[in-house]
Every structure is written in C-alpha cells, then in structure tokens.
Amino acid sequence: MRVEMRIDGETAAADIDRPGESLLSTLRDRLGLYGTKNACEQGECGSCTVLLDGDPVCSCLVATAQCEGREVKTVVGAVPRPVRDAFIACGAVQCGFCTPGLLVSVADLLDREDDPSDAVIREALAGNLCRCTGYEKIIDAVHAAAEAMAGAPPVRAADATEATP
Amino acid sequence: MPEPARHEPNGRAAITAGAPGPIAPPSSEPFAAPIAAPKSPTPPTRAAGGVGTPTPRTGGVGSSPARPEAEAKVNGAFDYASDLSFPGMLWGHTLRSPHPRARLRSIDTAAARAIPGVEAVLTAADVPGKLHYGLIEDDQPVLSLGEVNYEGEPVAIVAAATLDLARRAAERIEVDYELLEPRCDPEEAVEAGDFFRYQPVRLGDPESQVPAAVVAREYVVGMQDQAPLGPESGAAVPTADGGVELHVATQWVHSDLEQIAPCLGLEPDRIHMAIAGIGGAFGAREDLSVQVHMAMLALATGRPVKMMYDRAESFWGHVHRHPARMRYEHAADADGKLLYVKARIVLDGGAYASTTEAVVGNAASLAVGPYEVEHVSVDAWGARTNNPPCGAMRGFGGVQTCFAYESQMDALAEALGLSPVEFRRRNAVAQGSKLITGQVVDAYDPDRADNGKPFSPLADMLGRFKDLPVPAVPAGRDIVDLPGGTGNTTHGEGVRRGVGYGVGLKNVCYSEGFDDYSTAGVRLELVDGQTVAFVHTAAAEVGQGHWSLQTQIVRTELDVDRVELLPNDTKAGSAGSSSASRQSYMTGGAVKAACEAVRELLQDHDLADGPVEATRVFRHRATKPMDPVTGQGESHVQLALCVHRATVDVDIELGLVKVVDLTCVQDVGKIMNPVALEGQIHGGSAQGLGLAVMEEMITEQGRVRNASFTDYLIPTILDMPPMRLRIVENADPESPYGLRGAGEPPTLSSTPAIVAAIRDATGLALTQIPVRPEHLTAHLGRQP
Numbered sequence A: 001m002r003v004e005m006r007i008d009g010e011t012a013a014a015d016i017d018r019p020g021e022s023l024l025s026t027l028r029d030r031l032g033l034y035g036t037k038n039a040c041e042q043g044e045c046g047s048c049t050v051l052l053d054g055d056p057v058c059s060c061l062v063a064t065a066q067c068e069g070r071e072v073k074t075v076v077g078a079v080p081r082p083v084r085d086a087f088i089a090c091g092a093v094q095c096g097f098c099t100p101g102l103l104v105s106v107a108d109l110l111d112r113e114d115d116p117s118d119a120v121i122r123e124a125l126a127g128n129l130c131r132c133t134g135y136e137k138i139i140d141a142v143h144a145a146a147e148a149m150a151g152a153p154p155v156r157a158a159d160a161t162e163a164t165p
Numbered sequence B: 001m002p003e004p005a006r007h008e009p010n011g012r013a014a015i016t017a018g019a020p021g022p023i024a025p026p027s028s029e030p031f032a033a034p035i036a037a038p039k040s041p042t043p044p045t046r047a048a049g050g051v052g053t054p055t056p057r058t059g060g061v062g063s064s065p066a067r068p069e070a071e072a073k074v075n076g077a078f079d080y081a082s083d084l085s086f087p088g089m090l091w092g093h094t095l096r097s098p099h100p101r102a103r104l105r106s107i108d109t110a111a112a113r114a115i116p117g118v119e120a121v122l123t124a125a126d127v128p129g130k131l132h133y134g135l136i137e138d139d140q141p142v143l144s145l146g147e148v149n150y151e152g153e154p155v156a157i158v159a160a161a162t163l164d165l166a167r168r169a170a171e172r173i174e175v176d177y178e179l180l181e182p183r184c185d186p187e188e189a190v191e192a193g194d195f196f197r198y199q200p201v202r203l204g205d206p207e208s209q210v211p212a213a214v215v216a217r218e219y220v221v222g223m224q225d226q227a228p229l230g231p232e233s234g235a236a237v238p239t240a241d242g243g244v245e246l247h248v249a250t251q252w253v254h255s256d257l258e259q260i261a262p263c264l265g266l267e268p269d270r271i272h273m274a275i276a277g278i279g280g281a282f283g284a285r286e287d288l289s290v291q292v293h294m295a296m297l298a299l300a301t302g303r304p305v306k307m308m309y310d311r312a313e314s315f316w317g318h319v320h321r322h323p324a325r326m327r328y329e330h331a332a333d334a335d336g337k338l339l340y341v342k343a344r345i346v347l348d349g350g351a352y353a354s355t356t357e358a359v360v361g362n363a364a365s366l367a368v369g370p371y372e373v374e375h376v377s378v379d380a381w382g383a384r385t386n387n388p389p390c391g392a393m394r395g396f397g398g399v400q401t402c403f404a405y406e407s408q409m410d411a412l413a414e415a416l417g418l419s420p421v422e423f424r425r426r427n428a429v430a431q432g433s434k435l436i437t438g439q440v441v442d443a444y445d446p447d448r449a450d451n452g453k454p455f456s457p458l459a460d461m462l463g464r465f466k467d468l469p470v471p472a473v474p475a476g477r478d479i480v481d482l483p484g485g486t487g488n489t490t491h492g493e494g495v496r497r498g499v500g501y502g503v504g505l506k507n508v509c510y511s512e513g514f515d516d517y518s519t520a521g522v523r524l525e526l527v528d529g530q531t532v533a534f535v536h537t538a539a540a541e542v543g544q545g546h547w548s549l550q551t552q553i554v555r556t557e558l559d560v561d562r563v564e565l566l567p568n569d570t571k572a573g574s575a576g577s578s579s580a581s582r583q584s585y586m587t588g589g590a591v592k593a594a595c596e597a598v599r600e601l602l603q604d605h606d607l608a609d610g611p612v613e614a615t616r617v618f619r620h621r622a623t624k625p626m627d628p629v630t631g632q633g634e635s636h637v638q639l640a641l642c643v644h645r646a647t648v649d650v651d652i653e654l655g656l657v658k659v660v661d662l663t664c665v666q667d668v669g670k671i672m673n674p675v676a677l678e679g680q681i682h683g684g685s686a687q688g689l690g691l692a693v694m695e696e697m698i699t700e701q702g703r704v705r706n707a708s709f710t711d712y713l714i715p716t717i718l719d720m721p722p723m724r725l726r727i728v729e730n731a732d733p734e735s736p737y738g739l740r741g742a743g744e745p746p747t748l749s750s751t752p753a754i755v756a757a758i759r760d761a762t763g764l765a766l767t768q769i770p771v772r773p774e775h776l777t778a779h780l781g782r783q784p
Ligand code: FES
Pocket: A037, A038, A039, A040, A041, A042, A043, A044, A045, A046, A047, A048, A049, A058, A059, A060, A061
C-alpha cells in the first residue's frame, strides 16, 4: 500500500507492507527521517510528537495508512526559530532525546496561547516526559520563547541561582 | 520509496563549538585526525593552579555558553545511537528468558533460521571467545549457558532484514526450559551466604552507651529504574581486517572494550569503538547491553547490524537501583548529640554481580550520612537472588541509606523535642570531623571557624534556609493546584500541608583504592589564520553538559575562541565513566592539565611553524580500600553535600500527594557552568521525587510486572514543583578549579525531604518508598 503525505512541506510517499505500521516507524525506518524520536512506542512519552494537519499527536499511535494526503510536521518543520533558540539559551536541552517532541508540543501551545502561564504550560506539556531536566528550564524556555515571539527582545531566563561563597 | 538516508554517526565529524557567534562548519579531514594516546601513560598530574575563579572569559569557566551540540539537538539532527543507519544493515534482536530461574534443556533454532530474511541465529555455543563478562566480576553470560538466573536473561540473538522479522524469528526459537524455584528474598540469600559482598563498619562501642533517646525502625526502598529516554542501542560494522567497529551509547567506552574483546576472541586493537549519541544514562549504560550481541551478529553475517531495545526490553536490558531493606537504630544523649548508630543494610543485587560490590561499599561507608558519631555498628550486604540484576544508578549506594538515616534523624529529633534542623546542626560534620570510616573531613576552609568551632559546611547550609521562607498557602486556590489536580478530587477539605528536610552526602569519583584516571589530548593549531583548539577524550556526553565544559576549560586555559571536540572513541585514552559525579573533576582535570602542557610548549613555539599538542593523564589522590572487618580507611576522594527542603500538600483522605516546592542548597565547590549545574540539580531532584512518591519496578517472584511507561511512572511536568536553588562554593583545594561533583547529591536528599514533608502533613511513620496512596490511607481501615 502506497501512502502519500506532505512531511515538513515536502511530498513524500511510503510503501507500507503492514496495515498497522505507525507513522513514527514510517518516518524513521522507511523514510530515514530520524528527527522524531522513539522512546516507548506506547503513546506514553511524547518523544514522537508531530503535528498532523496541525494537531499534536503521538506518531507512534497513528497508523501511516490513515495519513494519506495529510500534512505532517516534525521538529524540522513545526518549530519557530525563537522556540529552538529559547530551549538552547535556557538550558532546556540536556540529553535532548525528549527535545524534538517537546519542541513540537511547545510550538503547538504557543500557536494557541501567546503568553501561557506556568499552569497552562504544565498542562500542555504533561504528555512529554523528560528524564533529565526536572522541567524547570523547559518552563523558562517556553516563557522566553513566548516573549521573543511577541516581538520583545529575546530575554535570557532569569538566573534562579545565587552563588554565595 | 526513497532509500533511507545514510546516517553518519555524530562521531564522524568533529563537534564544533565557536564562542561567541554561530557554529563553525565541521573541520576538514586533516584537522580531525585523532590525537594519539601516549604509548606509555604520562605521569600522573594534579590540577596545577588549583582553586580559584580564573579570569572570566566569554564562553569560559564559570559561564554558560550554548552547548556545542544544542543546535543539532533542537533541529532533530543529532544522531542518537538509535538513529544510526548503515548500507546493507541488518537488525538484531534478543530472545530473553521468560523465567526467573530455569535449566535450559535444549534450544532449537532451525525454524527461526529457515525464515527468509533471517541471516543469523546465535546461542551460547556461537560465542567466539570468553563466555562471560562483567564490570567488576565477569559472571554475566554473553548468552545463557545451561541455566537462566533472571527473567529477561539473554538466551539467543537473531539478525534479520528488519527488526520486525528479527522479532518474529526470535519467537520461533524453541527453548525447552526446566523450571526451577527462584530465590527472590534477599534476606534469605544473605542467610544462606549467597551475597556479592559483605561490608561491616565498626567504630567505638555502641553496646555500652547510655542513651537519652533511642529510635529503631525498619526501612524499605523499592527498585528504581534509570529510565533514560533513549533506548539501549548501537550498530556494529564488520571491518576488512576481520575486526569490528562499534557505535554505541555507553558511559565508559574503554571498559566496554575491555569486556567485549575477550568475548569476541579479538585483540582489542581489532575493535574500534566510538560513542554514539546518548539519550540519558543515569547509570543504565555502565553495564554492557547490545555491545557483544550486535558485534557477534555483525561478525557472523559480515554485515552491519543495528540493535535497539524497545521500552519493555530496556527495562529488562539494564541493571536497576538496588532495592533495600534496612534496620536502623539511632541513639542520642540528652544534649541532642548522636551517641551511636546501628544499621543492618541488605541490598538486593539480583542475579549477577554488576557493580553491587562498589554499591555496598558506598552504602556502608556513607551509612550514617554527614553526622558525627563515635559508636557505630554497620553491616551491609549485597545479596545474590533471581531478581533483575542491580547496579549503577545516580546516587550509587548513597540513596537507599540516605532515606533511612534522614528518616531516623527526624524521628530522633522528635523524640528529643528538637527541630529537625537544629538536631542536624548539632551533629553536622565539620572541618576535621571523622566519618565512620575514620576518613577525615578535609579540604574545607579552616579560616571560617565559627566562634572558635571548626567550620561546618553543613551547619552553614542548613542555616541558609532561614532566608528562604516556606511558600505560604495561597488564599483562594484553584482546584488544579491541589493534590489530584484536574482529577477534581477535592475542594481543599482533607488537604494538609507538610514541610520536611533531607541532607545527602555523596562521594565523588571512584573510591576504595580504584585506579581512577582520565586522559585528554589537546592540540592547538592555525586553521585559515584562526587559532583552533582540538580536544580528544573518550568521555561520554550523557546530557550533563560535559562537552560544553571541555570547551569552557580550553577557552579559559588557552584563551582561544574556537574549540573543536574530536569524536569520543577508543583512539583516545580512557576517560573513565560518566558516573560517580566524576567527569568534571577527572576529564575536566585532564583537559586542564593538557592545556597547561600546551601552554608550556607555546612558550618557545610559534603556531605559524606548526601545531602543538599534548596528552595528559589525570588522577585524583589515591584512596584506600575499606578494612574488611572494621570498614575503616580513607576510601573516598571527595565528599559533596546537598540539602533539600520539601513542601507538600497531601489529601489525607485519598492519599494523594502534591509536592508544591523544593528548595535546595548544594555545595558545588566552584560553579563551572551555572545553567548546566542548575539543570543537574533540577534533574537529580526530580529523580529523587520519583523515588519518593511513584517510581518502583514491581517484581513478583522474580517477574517484572510493570516494564512500560504506562505502569512504571516517572515524574511529568505536572508532578514537579518549582525549585529554588542556592549554590554554595566551598572550594576543594585538590580538585580542578575547586569544583565538587554535582550530579548525584540532589538525587540523595530530595527523597527523604519529600517523605519527611508527607510525614509532617499526615503524622504517619512512612518507612517505605515510594510512598503510595495506600500507605497514606491504610490507617483509615479501607482500601482506596
Ligand atoms: S514514542 Fe510515541 S509516545 Fe513514546
């Protein structure tokens, strides 16, 4: 079965030999698009989050066969530059395995809300596990990205630390 | 269908870090040549120049430059081990024992082999060399030999055209198991004399003391999993000379090589190993996983073979944090001074040795924490059972006992009518104090005596909470802020607030006489008129920011902007493991030493005449083994302290806990990179929170019941509170720049702080972690 879709703005076609093949598996193993990560294949971690026709989904739970003619955006095509910059500047990236999925979720959040509160951020990102950061700097990064996208000069996240010799 | 793109591992091109400004393109070939490891090791070096804040420099030590690999990571372009792809590549898969203990009567691979597209099916009979490996003791079979000793033990391996096919072929392998009764109770194993190590500590005479207050309790710690998001993965590529090239996500590539080569029956120089992108580690990548298996399959088929565990297999495919049963008795005199501590500590090492031996050493030597006490009797065991093997996880033997001794400190404070902080302050170790192993607490600033009393960094840290008030209960709270969150389980009735403290003491670097060293090569040369420093080490970047730190040290020491990191591989000398909070100290120290040597060479050399390079091996001061009978000995290199205060809200009717604040004071000696440091403290605190209230691998008679992220819960962003940090810099004069390892201590102290806060809210004793809702509601006489 041949499935055609648009992936990050480009037309792509995949020949699927199993009806249940997931979009994640198609992206990674068939098309060699490794930007989207696989950490559980069970819809539990959010590492594989992509936008499907603009909605965030766990690509490990979506059958490729359902994607005919649809628009898929991964970390490569879904994430505005200020969001990526904020993640780097705020230290929201450690091992980075959660990062592609998180960035897509953040892009989606900031598309809906231009200045989300902490509570809204937590609710929106509750499906994206990160084992490294404890999430503090991810929240910093979302605020910094929101500010940057609102046109304010990019702000570095406030230092929570005071060195006291 | 387009051909999958060939994915070059990150290791192929140097990671480039320019500061400031955009990232420079990868270096061209001639400059990316490895800096050879010296034939014979260079003499040990110490960090010259020692403590102190070097001149601040853009992108140097003390600043937080962008990570060299951050841009690739936010673009989805960073190649993790699971993203590797090679032309003609096969997929490997492991058949694992479904039984915790069984004899292998026979294995029939014929049906699996007959499937078209299956290229190899291998069992123990096909192991080319040594049949066992292991980090400390080589007792782990490459593939099961005659008997399986834990559920998930590898029995056979398959290589096939696709992962799917390899999995289906594995299902067709027929194994005839004769089931045996597993031994799953670690106490029984200890009684039967079946343990990896027993380590006592004896000091003074606890029996003849006359205490004013005594508290004796038993504590239970569940089995925690590191759960790094990146699964175990790697690729093996056969080479023309009959050797093999391995790309793998590992914490210590040289230790891997040492274990792999004999199993493959190859000389180490026929195996080239490069570290592939690592999606977190936390101890899970210390032991071998895919390494030998994928190499065997590659050598057997003559084709590249990739292996990647799925999440369930990952839970079986790496060791875990040791579950523990501990009985503690703490006694104090009427002045609130600790009189004696007795402890019986049983850690469950599971089926194979892994690092249990070293974990037991830590548990025993750190068994009472950072408190002065003159009479001690500690017995610590690492039992051998048919449970999943346990080994390294962040905190490494310090976590389990920390929960117990901190719980004891609270209980004893209460018995004495003292506040938890005051009781800890009265007993805090100070400059010149001795740990229970006789190790003198040194390297603190003796000039900071406090009213004639020696300076106590811990007392000082405890005092700092005065300026950090506990958050007030907000007036009209939104329901989602209460325990249960959007579950809408309460309107605030039955919700109680509690506050608790936890203190952790962790050793940094390898202890007990281990020859711990790291190697770094640094070359300075002109590239298109620009001075560029190339750095070559084998240190694993597991997410902690070590690559960034190397660039910072080089910028500070050599005053260059552009630093390029060569691939981390076995062409460099060993860097030791990215564990034990040691990499900043050890590889940081080696990079600094190599820079100092380069600087020396530059004094009578002009770069225009050619590059200069130096390779240095760095060692920390020697440590001693613990006495097998008394446990005495200066066994640790460096000690690091962290204190947490947790504030929680508990719905005491439903047993739901919400941690609303974590405040942390940590002594890091010297802040090397503020942003990365905060990230370590946040992340370590989160893993401690996980152990306190949710994370546990459940086993029943040796069978793992929750090998998935559906059933093994790790903290989400909704579970984590805001964290406030205060960083203290009590420099260690023996370490590079005075730094103290920082990654592990917060993992120790956040757990007991959170449990103490839940006790404060509920009045329950809570001696078992993780604390579950049913522990909080059992006294109500009904099941939740
Ligand atoms: S890989 Fe899809 S949610 Fe984890």
